[in-house]
Amino acid sequence: MEQPRTDEDQQLVARTQDGNAGAFDQLVVKYTPRLYGLVYNMTSNHEDTNDLLQDIFSKAYKSIRGFRGKSSFYTWIHSIAVNMTLNFLKKRGRRFHLSLDDVDASIQNDKEFLEVTQTSSPVREADLSELQRRLNEAMMKLSDEHRAVVTMFHIQGMPHAEISKILNVSEGTVRSRLFYANRQLQNYLDEFRKNPVT
Amino acid sequence: MDEFDNNEIGRLLRLKRYEQPPPGYFENFLHEFHRRQRDELLRQPLWKIALGRAHDFMMSLNVARIASYPVAVTAVLLCAAVISLKVYQTTPAPNVARLSPAVPVQQAATEGGWSLAAPVSTRITVSQPRTHLSTHRAATPPRYVLDSMPVSYESSLRF
Numbered sequence: 001m002e003q004p005r006t007d008e009d010q011q012l013v014a015r016t017q018d019g020n021a022g023a024f025d026q027l028v029v030k031y032t033p034r035l036y037g038l039v040y041n042m043t044s045n046h047e048d049t050n051d052l053l054q055d056i057f058s059k060a061y062k063s064i065r066g067f068r069g070k071s072s073f074y075t076w077i078h079s080i081a082v083n084m085t086l087n088f089l090k091k092r093g094r095r096f097h098l099s100l101d102d103v104d105a106s107i108q109n110d111k112e113f114l115e116v117t118q119t120s121s122p123v124r125e126a127d128l129s130e131l132q133r134r135l136n137e138a139m140m141k142l143s144d145e146h147r148a149v150v151t152m153f154h155i156q157g158m159p160h161a162e163i164s165k166i167l168n169v170s171e172g173t174v175r176s177r178l179f180y181a182n183r184q185l186q187n188y189l190d191e192f193r194k195n196p197v198t
Numbered sequence: 199m200d201e202f203d204n205n206e207i208g209r210l211l212r213l214k215r216y217e218q219p220p221p222g223y224f225e226n227f228l229h230e231f232h233r234r235q236r237d238e239l240l241r242q243p244l245w246k247i248a249l250g251r252a253h254d255f256m257m258s259l260n261v262a263r264i265a266s267y268p269v270a271v272t273a274v275l276l277c278a279a280v281i282s283l284k285v286y287q288t289t290p291a292p293n294v295a296r297l298s299p300a301v302p303v304q305q306a307a308t309e310g311g312w313s314l315a316a317p318v319s320t321r322i323t324v325s326q327p328r329t330h331l332s333t334h335r336a337a338t339p340p341r342y343v344l345d346s347m348p349v350s351y352e353s354s355l356r357f
Contacts, residue, residue, distance in 0.1 A: 019254065025228055028227070028228055028231060029224075029228060032224055032227050032228075033224055036219060036223075036224075037215060037217075040217065040219075041214055041217075046219060046220075049219075050219075050223075050230075053227070054230065054231060054234050057231055058231075058234065058235065058238070061235075131210070132210075132213070135210055135211070135214075136214075139211075150211065154207070154208045154211035154212060155211050155212060155214050155215055157212075182204050182207055185207050186203070186204075186207060189207070189210075
């Protein structure tokens with residue numbers, strides 16, 4: 001996924017810091033879809049995601065005067081989002097209900113979707129919706145930190161370096177978390193492949 | 199390929215990008231954000247709102263730039279000067295030694311005799327043992343207090 005242009009963000013941030021609330025609105029509009037994907041794939045619940053997103057932007061607006069531009073706005077807002085979501089997940093614990101069965105209908109015509117379903121033997125064998133459900137379940141079995149890394153890397157398409165900046169950990173830590181999470185997901189999905197009916 | 203490898207997992211996970219909120223969600227998000235901000239503002243006490251507005255006003259005046267390093271240094275120096283002036287101007291505590299009476303007032307009561315000069319209420323308190331008094335008296339030479347008149351060079355008028 002393409003990273004937004006930072007110079008444009010810097011201008012909007014500067015205008016917001018000068019008291020132009022409309023500039024912050026532009027940042028909200030720009031980053032909402034992206035942050036929605038991040039938070040939603042970490043929480044697996046639309047209502048929680050909506051509340052969290054509102055809180056994230058509210059916090060960002062309150063603290064934007066303190067933003068000195070040491071990192072890009074992109075990294076800064078993602079750090080706020082990930083930290084707030086991780087805190088929320090810690091408070092929520094394990095009580096959650098999946099609402100991930102609302103895969104958009106447009107996926108059926110997507111090129112990548114067709115490619116996956118037609119070429120990959122395990123996927124072809126399995127019912128796709130069931131596989132998606134299993135995948136979501138497997139994601140939710142990961143720890144919050146591992147799920148955050150998987151979401152940012154696989155779903156959001158961020159590079160390791162960017163993830164390490166957002167999480168404030170080393171790239172090595174990102175890689176090891178990703179490796180462990182991938183192995184966990186493989187185990188869950190292989191189990192499903194062997195016993196597809198269960 | 200019988201097992202899900204990393205690439206396969208990645209491709210499956212990328213499909214999750216298509217999981218989208220209900221239609222119109224992103225269009226309404228900003229309105230919802232504004233509404234929540236307003237509600238939050240109204241829930242705040244009046245003093246907090248006033249404080250926030252004052253802060254915004256100061257920020258609009260660019261107080262942060264005015265209050266630069268030289269200004270901060272000057273302010274610190276001024277404070278230091280004021281404090282040091284106050285320290286030097288304070289009158290020193292009276293440096294008069296509290297002399298114990300040359301003749302202990304307890305003497306009259308303790309030594310059996312009495313006189314009109316002795317205060318009636320004099321008693322030996324527990325905090326001042328007798329042994330201490332006696333040793334002190336033995337160690338220091340006796341002192342005599344003479345009644346004296348203030349010195350005056352003016353001739354006294356006599357009729």
